[in-house]
């Protein structure tokens with residue numbers, strides 16, 4: 419059922435060697451390839467027939483859902499709308515990701531809108547990897563949108579990664595936080611050649627004692643460009659922190675615009691932003707331990723994106 | 725094992741008028757370090773101790789003169805090549821890395837990820853705990869912590885020639901003694917030729933030979949006892965030189 423290319427893509431985006439354990443939904447070239455549900459996790463195709471709904475029963479713990487999307491068909495632009503309803507008090511891991519294999523000069527792309535409704539005191543860890551490969555020259559586009567709604571006491575950790583091969587990425591992350599809820603987003607993007615990546619983030623801290631942390635790490639090689647925009651908006655007593663770091667190599671360019679908006683006197687919002695080359699003292703340290711210049715560069719980037 | 729022959733180091737800078745001016749920082753140093761001995765380098769701030777250490781490691785390029793290591797001319801070799809030959813330098817101001825842990829750095833130095841080996845190295849180093857291993861070598865580390873980590877990486881490299889640039893800055897009083905012992909033990913057990921740049925009496929006392937560097941030159945070489953009066957005087961002088969332009973400072 420899975421060919422070699424499928425397997426390579428699944429490995430890259432979802433760390434899967436084969437069909438995963440637990441609930442899953444694998445989408446290939448715009449169509450359902452395989453699906454499995456469990457007693458606590460239900461997956462159904464939505465009414466519009468353009469995506470899936472994932473319902474996780476209240477109290478479900480230690481379960482995971484894999485929902486990778488793979489593309490290897492020329493001239494296909496696949497758009498999905500996925501909705502996750504995560505029941506009260508549950509604790510789950512969701513692994514998503516999109517792998518594109520481009521074998522021709524025709525473009526291939528994927529856009530996904532993912533909406534998360536995280537119930538009271540529920541915890542979710544969401545891991546999403548984007549990757550494109552293949553000998554073709556067609557433009558590979560990925561445009562994910564993530565919307566997160568956290569109810570009281572809910573916790574969401576989101577790891578969003580794009581480490582290579584994607585020519586153009588337009589990412590949007592939006593979140594609204596209820597009382598006592600907390601959100602951590604860490605985004606890691608590496609671009610090279612003439613690739614472009616843009617990330618727009620709007621996080622609204624709506625509930626008392628909510629907290630949000632957004633950490634972005636970018637490595638910008640070749641002639642590539644990455645833009646990063648983030649707004650933290652505080653509407654209650656809350657805590658929010660933005661951290662954006664970009665390492666620029668070769669002729670890469672970057673624009674980073676962090677914004678903090680406070681609409682409440684007891685909101686505490688902070689940000690750190692830095693753009694620069696690899697620090698010379700780091701290179702010197704690694705070389706003085708016997709690494710070559712190139713090895714040192716790789717090591718530093720590896721650590722930075724870890 | 726290490727010979728410095730008429731070593732000079734100059735930098736080119738722009739002055740206020742935008743003119744290129746050449747400033748000489750190391751002004752002709754001749755010295756031979758013998759295998760397995762323990763040396764302390766001291767002297768006033770800005771005297772050139774760090775610059776000299778970085779010349780030996782290859783971080784600063786030699787302007788003129790030669791560096792001979794174990795009979796080989798290494799004057800034009802890269803940092804990497806010198807490191808591979810067994811020279812190591814612990815920075816006065818160690819680099820901080822986003823996303824790299826102490827374990828990562830130690831693994832590079834030790835050449836292995838093997839947990840047991842790393843723990844054994846830590847036990848040998850003695851001054852940093854196992855809990856340190858998963859700490860990020862980032863901006864959150866204290867000044868003393870990062871110095872301990874820096875020192876540990878040099879011990880893990882087990883070099884033939886180890887240069888420690890002020891390993892004691894920021895280190896608490898309780899750790900300085902064990903740190904001196906550690907370096908002495910390395911010297912004795914592994915025959916490490918050791919150079920410690922320091923202003924601390926404990927290190928100066930531990931050294932076989934003491935080198936006083938001032939104004940880019942070696943001002944004095946000797947044992948601890950005989951150098952003591954000079955050092956005391958020197959401390960006085962270095963303050964004077966900051967306040968009064970250094971004219972009062974000269975050695976008879």
Ligand SMILES: Nc1ncnc2c1ncn2[C@@H]1O[C@H](COP(=O)(O)OP(=O)(O)OP(=O)(O)O)[C@@H](O)[C@H]1O
Pocket residue numbers: 735749767768769770771772773774775776816
């Ligand atoms: N790259 C450089 N550019 C300009 N000046 C430099 C450079 N490197 C060293 N210097 C100058 O050379 C002199 C010697 O500096 P060095 O750091 O070697 O002193 P040091 O003896 O290590 O002092 P300390 O005890 O404060 O560590 C100082 O005046 C310093 O400002």
Ligand SMILES: [Mg+2]
Pocket residue numbers: 773774775816889
């Ligand atoms: Mg110094």
